[in-house]
Amino acid sequence: MADPSRRNAERDARLLQNVIAIESHLLECVDIVERGEEAFFGSDFIYRNAAYAALIQAGNAVKDLSELFRVAHPEVNWRELMRTRDKVGHIYGESVDWDTIWAAIVEHIPSDLAAVTQIRSGI
Incomplete structure (x- = not known):
């Protein structure tokens, strides 16, 4: 069984890295929003898949925070970021609810x- 104090020390060592990753992935989502609903729901799947992946990656980094x-x-x-990651991370194929992600x-x-940006500036 892993030593909890060692596990916490390892998490603490990754704190800034995780906060930067969360900020980056949330920024990707905001960038997608700025491109508009038509771009998100359009025939090009790139923005939908990018939002999907960004939410999963942000949630993974959140889960690694103490x-x-x-x-x-x-x-x-x-x-909510962790729940969103769990919800979208376990959906496969055409069952993705793009309206919910949007x-x-x-x-x-x-x-x-x-x-998160405010928090990062204080670390």
Whole structure:
């Protein structure tokens, strides 16, 4: 069984790297939103798949943050980012609900991005 204090120390060592990764992936989502709903839902699947992948990667990095860090920064909806990752990360094929992904990146990601950027500037 892994030593919890060692595991926490390893997580702490990756803190800045994870926060930068989260910020980067959320920024990708905001960039997709700025291209517009027509681009997202259009015949070119690139923007949909990019948002899908960015949400998964952001959620993976959030899961690697310590619970103490997440609790210390309630201005970001960490739990929702992790849930979104779990929800979209286990959907395959044509069953992806693109409307839900679009709603998430439009309604929630911009405020989370602003908060994560603020947190990163203080690390």
